[in-house]
Amino acid sequence: MLDAAATVFARRGYANAQMDEIAAAADTSKGGLYFHFPTKEALIAAVIGRAGDILRRRVTLAMTAAGADPVARADAALSTLVDTLSAHRSLARVLAAETLGSSAAARERVATIEDEYVAIIADELRNALALGRLTRLEAPLDPDLTARAWVGMVRAMLSAWAAGRVSAPLDDIYPELRRLLLRSAGVQLEPQLETQPHDRSSKE
Amino acid sequence: MLDAAATVFARRGYANAQMDEIAAAADTSKGGLYFHFPTKEALIAAVIGRAGDILRRRVTLAMTAAGADPVARADAALSTLVDTLSAHRSLARVLAAETLGSSAAARERVATIEDEYVAIIADELRNALALGRLTRLEAPLDPDLTARAWVGMVRAMLSAWAAGRVSAPLDDIYPELRRLLLRSAGVQLEPQLETQPHDRSSKE
Amino acid sequence: MLDAAATVFARRGYANAQMDEIAAAADTSKGGLYFHFPTKEALIAAVIGRAGDILRRRVTLAMTAAGADPVARADAALSTLVDTLSAHRSLARVLAAETLGSSAAARERVATIEDEYVAIIADELRNALALGRLTRLEAPLDPDLTARAWVGMVRAMLSAWAAGRVSAPLDDIYPELRRLLLRSAGVQLEPQLETQPHDRSSKE
Amino acid sequence: MLDAAATVFARRGYANAQMDEIAAAADTSKGGLYFHFPTKEALIAAVIGRAGDILRRRVTLAMTAAGADPVARADAALSTLVDTLSAHRSLARVLAAETLGSSAAARERVATIEDEYVAIIADELRNALALGRLTRLEAPLDPDLTARAWVGMVRAMLSAWAAGRVSAPLDDIYPELRRLLLRSAGVQLEPQLETQPHDRSSKE
DNA sequence: GATGAATGAGCTTTCATTCAT
DNA sequence: TATGAATGAAAGCTCATTCAT
Numbered sequence: 001m002l003d004a005a006a007t008v009f010a011r012r013g014y015a016n017a018q019m020d021e022i023a024a025a026a027d028t029s030k031g032g033l034y035f036h037f038p039t040k041e042a043l044i045a046a047v048i049g050r051a052g053d054i055l056r057r058r059v060t061l062a063m064t065a066a067g068a069d070p071v072a073r074a075d076a077a078l079s080t081l082v083d084t085l086s087a088h089r090s091l092a093r094v095l096a097a098e099t100l101g102s103s104a105a106a107r108e109r110v111a112t113i114e115d116e117y118v119a120i121i122a123d124e125l126r127n128a129l130a131l132g133r134l135t136r137l138e139a140p141l142d143p144d145l146t147a148r149a150w151v152g153m154v155r156a157m158l159s160a161w162a163a164g165r166v167s168a169p170l171d172d173i174y175p176e177l178r179r180l181l182l183r184s185a186g187v188q189l190e191p192q193l194e195t196q197p198h199d200r201s202s203k204e
Numbered sequence: 205m206l207d208a209a210a211t212v213f214a215r216r217g218y219a220n221a222q223m224d225e226i227a228a229a230a231d232t233s234k235g236g237l238y239f240h241f242p243t244k245e246a247l248i249a250a251v252i253g254r255a256g257d258i259l260r261r262r263v264t265l266a267m268t269a270a271g272a273d274p275v276a277r278a279d280a281a282l283s284t285l286v287d288t289l290s291a292h293r294s295l296a297r298v299l300a301a302e303t304l305g306s307s308a309a310a311r312e313r314v315a316t317i318e319d320e321y322v323a324i325i326a327d328e329l330r331n332a333l334a335l336g337r338l339t340r341l342e343a344p345l346d347p348d349l350t351a352r353a354w355v356g357m358v359r360a361m362l363s364a365w366a367a368g369r370v371s372a373p374l375d376d377i378y379p380e381l382r383r384l385l386l387r388s389a390g391v392q393l394e395p396q397l398e399t400q401p402h403d404r405s406s407k408e
Numbered sequence: 409m410l411d412a413a414a415t416v417f418a419r420r421g422y423a424n425a426q427m428d429e430i431a432a433a434a435d436t437s438k439g440g441l442y443f444h445f446p447t448k449e450a451l452i453a454a455v456i457g458r459a460g461d462i463l464r465r466r467v468t469l470a471m472t473a474a475g476a477d478p479v480a481r482a483d484a485a486l487s488t489l490v491d492t493l494s495a496h497r498s499l500a501r502v503l504a505a506e507t508l509g510s511s512a513a514a515r516e517r518v519a520t521i522e523d524e525y526v527a528i529i530a531d532e533l534r535n536a537l538a539l540g541r542l543t544r545l546e547a548p549l550d551p552d553l554t555a556r557a558w559v560g561m562v563r564a565m566l567s568a569w570a571a572g573r574v575s576a577p578l579d580d581i582y583p584e585l586r587r588l589l590l591r592s593a594g595v596q597l598e599p600q601l602e603t604q605p606h607d608r609s610s611k612e
Numbered sequence: 613m614l615d616a617a618a619t620v621f622a623r624r625g626y627a628n629a630q631m632d633e634i635a636a637a638a639d640t641s642k643g644g645l646y647f648h649f650p651t652k653e654a655l656i657a658a659v660i661g662r663a664g665d666i667l668r669r670r671v672t673l674a675m676t677a678a679g680a681d682p683v684a685r686a687d688a689a690l691s692t693l694v695d696t697l698s699a700h701r702s703l704a705r706v707l708a709a710e711t712l713g714s715s716a717a718a719r720e721r722v723a724t725i726e727d728e729y730v731a732i733i734a735d736e737l738r739n740a741l742a743l744g745r746l747t748r749l750e751a752p753l754d755p756d757l758t759a760r761a762w763v764g765m766v767r768a769m770l771s772a773w774a775a776g777r778v779s780a781p782l783d784d785i786y787p788e789l790r791r792l793l794l795r796s797a798g799v800q801l802e803p804q805l806e807t808q809p810h811d812r813s814s815k816e
Numbered sequence: 817g818a819t820g821a822a823t824g825a826g827c828t829t830t831c832a833t834t835c836a837t
Numbered sequence: 838t839a840t841g842a843a844t845g846a847a848a849g850c851t852c853a854t855t856c857a858t
Contacts, residue, residue, distance in 0.1 A: 013306075015219030019832060029840045030833085040832065102217075111369055138383070138393045145372075145380055148364060149357050156356020165315055166352065176349055179342070184388035189342045223849065233823045238850065240821090421714075423627030427828065437844045442829070444842090510625075519777055546791070546801045553788055556778065560768020561761050568760060573723055576757075584757050587750070592796035597750045631853060641819045642854085652853065823855075834844075 001026045001036065003090075006047045010090035014044055014102035044094075044106050051091045052113040058084050059120070070127035071187055077120055078154055078181070079174060085158050086170040096159045114151060122147035125185065134186045141185060150181050205230045205240065207294075210251045214294035218248055218306035248298075248310050255295040256317040262288050263324070274331035275391055281324055282358055282385070283378055289362050290374040300363040318355060326351035329389065338390045345389060354385050409434045409444065411498075414455045418501035422452055422510035452502075452514050459499040460521040466492050467528070478535035479595055485528055486562055486589070487582055493566050494578045504567045522559060530555035533593065542594045549593060558589050613638045613648065615702075618659045622702035626656055626714035656706075656718050663703045664725040670696050671732070682739035683799055689732055690766055690793070691786055697770050698782040708771040726763060733759035737797065746798045753797060762793050 004026035008017045019040060023030045037043040059080045066076035085092035095110055125143035128134050134141060157177055160166045166173065182189055208230035212221045223244060227234045241247040263284045270280035289296035299314055329347035332338050338345060361381060364370045370377065386393055412434035416425045427448060431438045445451040467488045474484035493500035503518055533551035536542050542549060565585055568574045574581065590597055616638035620629045631652060635642045649655040671692045678688035697704035707722055737755035740746050746753060769789060772778045778785065794801055 013219070015217070018830090031835090031840045032838075034833070035838065038833095107367075111367065115369070139380075142380055145370075145377065146384060148370065149361060149381060149384055152360020152364065153353050153357040156360050157353060160352060160356065163311075163315065165319065166349075168349075173349065176343075176346055177353060180350060180353055180388040183390060184384040186387060222847085234850085235824065235852085236822050239823095242850095244849070421627070423625070426826090438829085439831085439845060440843050443844095446829095448828070515775075519775065523777065547788075550788055553778075553780075553785065554792060556772060557765050557769060557789060557792055560772065561765040564764020564768050565761060568764065571719075571723065573727065574757075574760065581757065584751075584754055585761060588758060588761055588796040591798060592792040594795060630851090643819045643856085644817075646854070647817060650854095819856105819858085821855105821857095823853105825852100827851075828849090830846105830848080832844105832846100834842105835840105836842095837840080 001028065001033070002047055002050055005043050006051070006088075006090045006094055009044060009047060010093035014040075014106065041103050041105060044102060045109060047094060048106060048109045048113070051088075051095055052109075052116075054088075054091070055081065055084055055113070056116070059117070063120075069133075070124040070131065071133050071182065074121050074124040074128070074150075075178060075182075077117065077124070078150065079178070081117065081151075081154060082158065082170060082174050086161070089162055092158055092162045096155050096162065114155070118144070118147045118151050120147075121150055128185075128187070133188075135188055146185055149184075153177070153181065205232065205237070206251055206254050209247050210255070210292075210294040210298055213248055213251060214297035218244075218310065245307050245309060248306060249313060251298055252310060252313045252317070255292075255299055256313075256320075258292075258295070259285065259288055259317070260320070263321070267324075273337075274328040274335065275337050275386065278325050278328040278332070278354075279382060279386075281321065281328070282354065283382070285321065285355075285358055286362065286374060286378050286381075290365070293366055296362050296366045300359050300366060318359070322348070322351045322355050324351075325354055332389070332391070337392075339392060350389055353388075357381070357385065409436065409441070410455055410458050413451050414459070414496075414498040414502055417452055417455060418498035422448075422514065449511050449513060452510060453517060455502055456514060456517045456521070459496075459503055460517075460524075462496070462499070463489065463492055463521070464524070467525070471528075477541075478532040478539065479541050479590065482529050482532040482536070482558075483586060483590075485525065485532070486558065487586070489525065489559075489562055490566065490578060490582050490585075494569070497570055500566055500570045504563050504570065522563070526552070526555045526559050528555075529558055536593075536595070541596075543596055554593055557592075561585070561589065613640065613645070614659055614662055617655050618663070618700075618702045618706055621656060621659060622705035626652075626718065653715050653717060656714060657721060659706060660718060660721045660725070663700075663707055664721075664728075666700075666703070667693065667696055667725070668728070671729070675732075681745075682736040682743060683745050683794065686733050686736040686740070686762075687790060687794075689729065689736070690762065691790070693729065693763075693766055694770065694782055694786050694789075698773070701774055704770050704774045708767050708774060726767070730756070730759045730763050733762055740797075740799070745800075747800055758797055761796075765789070765793065 005017075005022050008022045008025050011017075012021070017040075019030055019033060022043070023033045026033065033043070037046060059077050062076040062080040063073045066072040085095070095113065122143045125134075125141070125146055129141065129143065154177065157166070157173060158170075161170055161173070179189060209221075209226050212226045212229050215221075216225070221244075223234050223237060226247070227237045230237065237247070241250060263281050266280040266284040267277045270276040289299070299317065326347045329338075329345070329350055333345065333347065358381065361370070361377065362374075365374055365377070383393060413425075413430050416430045416433050419425075420429070425448075427438050427441060430451070431441045434441065441451070445454060467485050470484040470488040471481045474480040493503070503521065530551045533542075533549070533554055537549065537551065562585065565574070565581060566578075569578055569581070587597060617629075617634050620634045620637050623629075624633070629652075631642055631645060634655070635645045638645065645655070649658060671689050674688040674692040675685045678684040697707070707725065734755045737746075737753070737758055741753065741755065766789065769778070769785060770782075773782055773785070791801060
């Protein structure tokens with residue numbers, strides 16, 4: 001039912017999605033839908049909440065698997081974001097594209113999830129700074145701002161890709177995007193990081 | 205009239221914006237609105253089109269003023285984007301935030317404007333590559349992807365700022381954002397670039 | 409619901425009939441109306457369609473009851489038309505009066521029903537010609553034109569009567585009208601035809 | 613201006629005709645239209661009124677030219693009706709087709725014009741009765757009813773023709789229609805009446 | 817006289833929500 | 838629990854009419 005709702009919200013946007021269509025997509029009746037979710041708002045809130053849960057679980061897993069190195073952990077978090085949302089395009093659209101148009105509450109929920117990831121990345125950046133993994137910085141790095149910029153860049157690329165405005169497959173895009181991000185924070189890119197970025201197999 | 209429409213679209217999103225409210229905001233009647241714009245769609249198309257025109261004009265001016273250096277020109281383009289949209293918050297929301305929820309045509313228009321800026325930045329990146337301004341690259345830089353990433357990052361930061369999720373003023377944020385972007389492409393950041401980024405006075 | 413719609417369409421005409429009023433007349437809500445008929449056009453189409461069905465059924469019955477004589481059958485068809493529409497004044501107005509003002513599709517539907525009756529009468533006229541029931545013709549009779557003229561005359565009288573511009577009751581009018589029609593085609597009017605025109609009781 | 617209005621009313625019906633379109637068809641502005649006619653109703657009233665005037669003038673002329681014979685005079689009246697309306701198809705549609713859909717006042721005006729012609733024909737029928745021109749009547753003829761039936765039949769044929777549902781040209785239809793009408797009242801159709809019906813040339 | 821931008825009441829249509837079954 | 842017909846508050850759009858120029 002949440003899947004059907006996510007699909008319809010992703011296809012139409014919140015305002016244009018009709019409860020009728022969602023019910024049809026979920027193979028139930030409108031009454032059945034309303035038995036589980038009192039309002040349309042509660043429905044999208046549930047969709048967003050579940051997307052957040054899925055993301056959280058997978059990112060936590062991937063970061064644990066990435067070990068202790070903060071750069072590897074941040075990389076794991078971001079690449080998991082990309083992997084997960086590219087595998088669930090409708091979640092990607094619900095999370096990435098539904099900024100206005102939906103209700104204030106839904107927007108708030110999406111923002112909260114994004115802020116959560118910004119905080120995770122910012123923490124790793126702080127660790128990296130403390131460990132001296134970031135070099136050659138001409139000016140002090142603001143971990144919060146940088147984290148938000150990273151997440152924003154990833155989100156923007158996902159958005160462009162979900163809208164079909166980037167032709168290359170995401171698997172080809174992320175490595176290059178990763179280099180841009182790491183370079184932007186002054187991380188030394190070493191050859192082995194290039195060839196063995198992180199264990200992708202553990203994230204599906 | 206377009207200003208009023210932009211304000212209301214920015215406040216409510218396309219689907220939730222009512223023609224009544226726009227008419228009231230424009231100090232006219234609904235009939236008057238419809239005399240000039242045959243449909244709600246045509247209205248938001250005009251709003252988006254005007255935003256694009258304003259941006260285009262100012263960015264072109266700023267780039268010319270920035271001289272021949274491709275890095276300075278790209279910097280000028282992006283900082284003008286930031287300056288302009290931060291000065292017209294409603295345009296920022298219409299352009300940055302209205303992805304789904306509005307009609308396919310409106311989305312297409314916004315995407316076209318974004319693609320335009322991606323192309324501009326990509327051109328400068330190509331020039332910079334040709335001139336050897338980008339150093340220390342462990343892997344060849346894809347100018348198109350990088351340009352899209354840059355614009356995406358800027359857009360994401362503007363979005364977060366427009367939504368009130370970044371507390372710092374944009375004037376403080378952009379210099380740091382700029383360092384991130386330039387570093388990500390391997391531009392040598394020199395001290396004087398830090399302290400005198402570019403002539404902001406020529407862009408207002 | 410169709411009855412209510414027919415009443416309102418008859419009272420106001422298509423363009424002036426409001427869905428609100430129809431809903432009120434049908435003791436439902438506007439939404440309920442739209443649940444069953446997607447548009448106002450579909451609603452009048454259904455009204456017209458049902459009127460056609462009712463007419464068709466009754467006319468067929470009456471013609472069968474009239475036996476084999478083509479003159480009696482044509483007479484039965486026309487008098488049933490008169491009886492039915494005079495008993496359902498709102499159908500009469502919808503069918504007879506809604507020429508322009510409604511949509512092209514509705515007009516087409518009404519025209520098709522009229523053409524159907526013209527064809528029925530024309531067939532009986534052809535039979536009458538073949539059987540020699542029509543005499544004293546100074547010129548060959550065109551069955552199609554005659555049939556259309558007959559139906560047109562009946563329709564015009566019904567229209568005038570429905571609009572209140574003929575004071576006499578229809579029961580008094582039809583026998584005289586019938587004599588005019590039959591005479592116009594050269595049917596020999598015999599006394600017993602006058603006093604026992606046809607079995608009216610079988611048509612209610 | 614009245615011509616333009618008649619054309620548009622004929623094409624769209626009263627309710628669907630827009631003052632904008634009429635103004636455009638008349639090569640004026642809406643303001644100009646409203647300078648001459650205070651309301652849409654007044655405009656169609658003027659159109660109908662003028663149609664009535666034109667008809668009246670031409671019918672009077674034709675009847676005078678037809679001489680003293682009541683049958684010839686009635687024939688002249690009806691054939692002039694047909695000639696005139698077939699030459700001005702838009703007037704035909706305004707007069708013949710606009711029953712409901714327009715305002716009560718407009719309908720009243722059309723009805724009055726029709727009643728006028730019914731009265732004219734009825735008078736001639738009364739004269740014909742007095743003169744013994746109508747023979748072989750099995751029952752007494754009601755001149756008013758017969759006149760209304762005649763006018764109704766003519767109107768119905770014009771309507772069908774104006775709507776394109778009769779393919780034959782009106783010039784071919786009227787002679788046959790005339791025979792039907794005259795026969796219906798028991799007028800002896802003589803050869804010379806067939807070949808030299810009346811002086812058509814005086815009616816254009 | 818003529819113009820056409822502006823008005824606003826009114827219309828059709830939509831759709832989240834309800835509730836008897 | 839589930840259904841889907843019914844509800845009614847909006848919302849987009851139309852168009853006769855007005856009036857400053």
